[in-house]
Structures are given as C-alpha cells and as structure tokens.
Amino acid sequence: MSRLKQISEAVRDAGSLGVAELAALTGASEMTIRRDLEVLAAQGVLERYRGGARSLLLRGSEPPFALRSDENTDAKRRIAAVVAGLLADGESVVLDSGTTCLEVARLLHDRRMTVMPLSLHAVNALSSSPALTLLVPGGRPRPGELALTGPLTLASLESLRFDTAVIGCCGLSAEHGMTAFDLEDASVKRAAIASARRVIAAVDASKLTRTALAHVAPVSSLDAVVTDADGDDRVQGLTAAGVTVVTA
Amino acid sequence: MSRLKQISEAVRDAGSLGVAELAALTGASEMTIRRDLEVLAAQGVLERYRGGARSLLLRGSEPPFALRSDENTDAKRRIAAVVAGLLADGESVVLDSGTTCLEVARLLHDRRMTVMPLSLHAVNALSSSPALTLLVPGGRPRPGELALTGPLTLASLESLRFDTAVIGCCGLSAEHGMTAFDLEDASVKRAAIASARRVIAAVDASKLTRTALAHVAPVSSLDAVVTDADGDDRVQGLTAAGVTVVTA
DNA sequence: CGTGATTGAACATCAGTGATGTTCGAAACT
DNA sequence: AGTTTCGAACATCACTGATGTTCAATCACG
Numbered sequence A, B: 001m002s003r004l005k006q007i008s009e010a011v012r013d014a015g016s017l018g019v020a021e022l023a024a025l026t027g028a029s030e031m032t033i034r035r036d037l038e039v040l041a042a043q044g045v046l047e048r049y050r051g052g053a054r055s056l057l058l059r060g061s062e063p064p065f066a067l068r069s070d071e072n073t074d075a076k077r078r079i080a081a082v083v084a085g086l087l088a089d090g091e092s093v094v095l096d097s098g099t100t101c102l103e104v105a106r107l108l109h110d111r112r113m114t115v116m117p118l119s120l121h122a123v124n125a126l127s128s129s130p131a132l133t134l135l136v137p138g139g140r141p142r143p144g145e146l147a148l149t150g151p152l153t154l155a156s157l158e159s160l161r162f163d164t165a166v167i168g169c170c171g172l173s174a175e176h177g178m179t180a181f182d183l184e185d186a187s188v189k190r191a192a193i194a195s196a197r198r199v200i201a202a203v204d205a206s207k208l209t210r211t212a213l214a215h216v217a218p219v220s221s222l223d224a225v226v227t228d229a230d231g232d233d234r235v236q237g238l239t240a241a242g243v244t245v246v247t248a
Numbered sequence C: 001c002g003t004g005a006t007t008g009a010a011c012a013t014c015a016g017t018g019a020t021g022t023t024c025g026a027a028a029c030t
Numbered sequence D: 001a002g003t004t005t006c007g008a009a010c011a012t013c014a015c016t017g018a019t020g021t022t023c024a025a026t027c028a029c030g
Helices: A003-014 A019-026 A030-042 A073-086 A099-107 A120-126 A151-158 A183-194 A205-209 A233-240 B003-014 B019-026 B030-042 B073-086 B099-107 B120-126 B151-158 B183-194 B205-209 B233-240
Strands: A016-018 A046-049 A052-055 A092-095 A114-117 A162-167 A171-173 A177-180 A196-202 A214-217 A224-227 A245-247 B016-018 B046-049 B052-055 B092-095 B114-117 B162-167 B171-173 B177-180 B196-202 B214-217 B224-227 B245-247
Touching (some): A003 A016, A003 A019, A003 A052, A016 A019, A073 A099, A092 A099, A099 A114, A099 A162, A099 A196, A171 A205, A183 A214, A205 A233, A233 A245, B003 B019, B003 B030, B003 B052, B016 B019, B019 B030, B019 B052, B030 B052, B073 B099, B099 B120, B183 B214, B233 B245
Parallel strands (some): A092 A114, A092 A162, A162 A196, A196 A224, B162 B196, B196 B224, B224 B245
Antiparallel strands (some): A016 A052, A171 A177, A177 A214, B016 B052
C-alpha cells in the first residue's frame, strides 16, 4: 500500500493526526509527511492545520482517483481482460470512467474499433493509438477523476448510438440495482446506457456489497456483469434476478 | 534542433536517405537512427525501407506536432505571455489547438477563468488546475496534434458563447486572411471565432509569410493579432488593413 | 542458393529526473 | 520570548529513458 493511501486512511480513521505521528507510523521523515499532506490537501482528501491534518473524506463519498488507481489491480486487470474479450473488432463502444474501465481502455489500445471514453484518463491511454477511432465526448472533467460530466457530455451521448456500453459503478446489487456516488456521474452513466444496444457492467467484488447514493439503473438493464467474485452469495443474488454474470 | 527534426528535414530534402548517411550526418549510431526512423514512421513523417527511409511529407502539409513543439519556443512563449495578459480573470475563453496556444494554456493554469481548449494537449496541461473551470469539447482527436475536430466539436462550440477566442493558424496575411492546412481544423476555427465576442490571433512571425490551403476568416474578423515580428512589412500590411497588431 | 548487408533483440552504460532526507532561517502559535 | 512548525534549498539515491554495442536472425540481390 502506498504511503499516501496509508496516510489518508490513518487520518480518516483518527479524524485528525499530527505530522510526527504520521512520520512514526510510516517510517518516513516529517518533511516527507508534510509534502504528502500537501498533495492530499490539493486532492481534497484532507485539510492541513499547523502540526497535522484532519480528514475531509465523508462517509459515502469516494476516495480520489489517485488513491484508487493502484488498488486491487489484479482483479481489475482480470475483469478488464474478460470485458475486452466480449468486445468484437469493428464495434463502437462507450467506456465509462473509473479505474476498472481504465484497464479496459489499456487493453483496447491496438484494437480496431470506435471508442468513446467518458474519462480523460482513458482518452489519454488511447490517444496514441493509430488503429482505433477515438471519440471524445464534451464535458467538464471532474478534478482528479477526470470523468466528463455535465450537459455537454449528455449532449454528446444523446447524439450517438453505440453497439456496447462498458459501465463501471460504485455499487451493484439485485435489490438496489446500479448506484454511483456522484449525481452527475449517475446521469452520465444513464445516458451512456441509453445510447447503447448492449450494456456490460465491469464491477470488482468489493462493489457488490456496497450501495451508493445515486441510483443509475436497475439490474434488468444490464446484459452482462463481469466480476471477480467466485461462487458468492451476491453473485447468486444477481443471477437469481436474471442477470448474466461472468466471473473473471 | 532535435535529432528527430534534423533527420526528418534531411530525408524530406533528399527525398530518401540511407541509415548510414543519417548516422554520419547526426553523429549518432546506426541503431539510434533506426529507432528514430521507427518513431518518425509511426508519426507518418516517413516510410521505412531496408537500409533507409523516404519522406512522406507533402509540400503544403504540416509537419507533425511532436516536431513543431520545441521549435521557436522563445517567440511562442513571449507571444503567449502577451495573449495571457490580454485575458481577464472571470472571462470565458476558447483556446485553439497548436503549439503557440498550448503555451498560452500553460500560462492560464492558475488563473480563475473558464477555458475550453480545442486540443487534448492543452486539456492535459490544464486538467490539474483547481482554479479554472475547464470545458472539454467533444470531437475526434487528430493523431499527434490531438486537435479535436468533427461534428461533435462543432456542436459543442455552437452551443456555447465565449468572451474571447484565442486562435492560432498556419498562415495569416492581409491579402488571404487567416488560413489553415487542414480543412476540418479550418471549420473548427471558424466555429470558435463565431462563438466568441472577441477574437485574438496568436501567430509567430513565420506564419505571416505563409498561406495555407483552407481559408478560415478574413483579417477583418480579428480584434487583435499578437506576433513577434518587429517593424516588419507584413505587420504594416496588417495594420494597413485595419487590424490591431500587438508585438511581443 | 549463397553471400553480404541490414535488422532488431538483449544487454551495458550513462545522464537526467523524481523522491526522500537534512539543514536552517523564517513564520506562527502560546 | 520561547518553542514548535514550516518550507526553501541543497545533497543523495534509485530509477527511468536514451544511447551505444554485440550478435544471431533475416532479408535482398547476384
């Protein structure tokens, strides 16, 4: 686990912590801790005060992208590989924001298809590809996450029809359907789902226990769910609800 | 001058050149030349054949972005500084693609304004800024240049009204007006100009002698031209045509 | 079909960059 | 005023990316 993540979790759990304590906890020097706190403060994770920092992470909000990106990478890669296998050359795909979908993007780099990513991270991962046709939606990128949102994004999606939408999410269950932390994100996901004939959800196992604030869509609107949970209650709940679940 | 640029020009001037000759010319090893040629071939600058490479650069087309980016940097920075000075905090600005406008983007990083760049390079330069509101237009990024073009871009521009448009171009003269190498680019520039109340052209001196294929707009639609040419005939031509010219 | 030139993969080397630690003067809190 | 905290500046170190060298495989041409 990276030191930044370690710090952010320690501060979140304690509410607030001093620089010296964090230095002792991580084994790094106080100067390094200060630099880390500066970074985390810029990301909105916490707030500095003289001698320490207090957490700004609300329960029910999402930790910033930079802290999630190297989390659970193995599972994400395996899920992404399966998703990429479900996509055929020549298809047009709209690709959601989030770290799992970013892994999918990396795998599509040399494929011959049309892709519209909903996050600038994925756009950057694909912008050097000569093989595929890259479409960028308009919108306002949310800081850190770089997920595109707002009326421009919705307008871009409404003017196009895709073969497949690959959607990530923050929570997924048979009961509550697909949910997201951010309201704007949720409406973008909805628009993406509405613009595609086929919908694939890419969801690592940890999301299957979670339910977030904003409702996106019922599970009935998903054609397939790709996840890394194996022989799990929650997977059974989804299949019972009539969803095709593919395990990576 | 970078070795890549040196190679690309030598091959363009000779039509085709051998690896050994290029190694002698640049002082690098043949292996390095091969790697360089691979890079340039991927950019579409030239075509490899066994033992050498032949140029693919058409007269009248634009050398790829990566080769222009570190060219004339001083002049571009000075022009960009003047342009940035013409913009007020709180303004909404549409920022054209190209290396000069990219320098402008870098200077806007910590300003409090709304910016819509027309190239992903500038988007990336600004995406970490907490101060400004970044808007991304939709579109298809042209490889290398990463300039956004196409119907999505035009639609994004048509749905917005900006205070100022900062436009770069490939050619500018009193006689032919503003011109661009790429037809799609030209229509995007036109749309950007149409969506803004005030239009500033950022043009280094070398563009004032050039005229490119696609007409963008007459000089009468420009409110100001920022350039680094000092006491030049061409500048006089522009001022005679009623354009406000600011020299950096 | 053979021969010599060309290629690219693998490894060595080196410089430049980024992360970390240390020091010390300035600023802030009590 | 005294103590603590901060951050700028510099030193250090690991790592990455660029370059060169070597050598076996491949290609073109006679």
